[in-house]
Amino acid sequence: MGSEQRGSGEHLLELVDVEAGYGRAALVLRGLTVRVPPASVVCLVGPNGAGKSTVLKVASGMLTPRSGRILVCGKDVTSRRPQQMLEAGLSHVLQGHSVFKEMTVAENVLLGAYTLRDRSEIADRVAYVKELFPVVAERWDALAGALSGGQQKQVEFARSLMVSPKVVLLDEPSMGLDPKATETVFAQVARMRDAGTAVLLVEQNARRALEVADLGCVLDLGRVHISGPASDLLADPQLGELYLGNRRSSTASSKTLKTGSQ
Numbered sequence: 001m002g003s004e005q006r007g008s009g010e011h012l013l014e015l016v017d018v019e020a021g022y023g024r025a026a027l028v029l030r031g032l033t034v035r036v037p038p039a040s041v042v043c044l045v046g047p048n049g050a051g052k053s054t055v056l057k058v059a060s061g062m063l064t065p066r067s068g069r070i071l072v073c074g075k076d077v078t079s080r081r082p083q084q085m086l087e088a089g090l091s092h093v094l095q096g097h098s099v100f101k102e103m104t105v106a107e108n109v110l111l112g113a114y115t116l117r118d119r120s121e122i123a124d125r126v127a128y129v130k131e132l133f134p135v136v137a138e139r140w141d142a143l144a145g146a147l148s149g150g151q152q153k154q155v156e157f158a159r160s161l162m163v164s165p166k167v168v169l170l171d172e173p174s175m176g177l178d179p180k181a182t183e184t185v186f187a188q189v190a191r192m193r194d195a196g197t198a199v200l201l202v203e204q205n206a207r208r209a210l211e212v213a214d215l216g217c218v219l220d221l222g223r224v225h226i227s228g229p230a231s232d233l234l235a236d237p238q239l240g241e242l243y244l245g246n247r248r249s250s251t252a253s254s255k256t257l258k259t260g261s262q
């Protein structure tokens, strides 16, 4: 087994040489390796259909890989079911809006605690998410449907944090939001990271997401095409033109970018 296939234990989450697809259709992920270090935001960018959301589905157990390994803190959790992945420390915030609009903010957030039995632990987590997301505290008893799209997204973040995950998997959190709400959501992603929860982030808004991220991976055709510090991806003129909508760019800093996996 090569070093690429062994878990280092230094990362919270590792997907190593993962191949995955849907049913009998062709593979979507073709030997992909992505690693999430502690207290970091790792952003996956790339063209439509590259397999970004599929990476998150594999990590949360919604899709079983055909080969490769998934490790959480060095422990092999490959092929576990969604609830077991949640228990291992991986919490998935799906694309689109998943709040229950006819329920209160409190009820929505507490749904994230359904696996917890200890009342004092639940109370501690409620206090934690209320502090992290002030709007959750302010609108605790309101119907979730009465909140704006950006506020509802923060309710989803709060729900995902109730189980004290090691890594939150965020799929397109800015989708459908106006620019102001998008800014709030990205600021909250940074706050989650700063408060100690690592984030694996998929975003169409690649430039803004890389500004928040520590590391970036450019996916293409189910593999990591380039990876490195997010600031270097942002500064790379070729990547800027191909993936970030730059017309032209001034600085090239490709020396810290790696072709392939992190």
Ligand SMILES: Nc1ncnc2c1ncn2[C@@H]1O[C@H](COP(=O)(O)OP(=O)(O)OP(=O)(O)O)[C@@H](O)[C@H]1O
Pocket (backbone or CB within 6 Å): 022, 025, 028, 046, 047, 048, 049, 050, 051, 052, 053, 054, 055
């Ligand atoms: N449930 C599914 N069943 C069959 N094929 C699927 C399913 N979900 C995704 N795919 C296919 O897998 C490929 C990768 O999709 P995925 O959603 O992971 O890409 P993506 O990089 O997140 O794209 P986008 O930026 O458009 O969201 C696409 O060809 C897509 O059609």
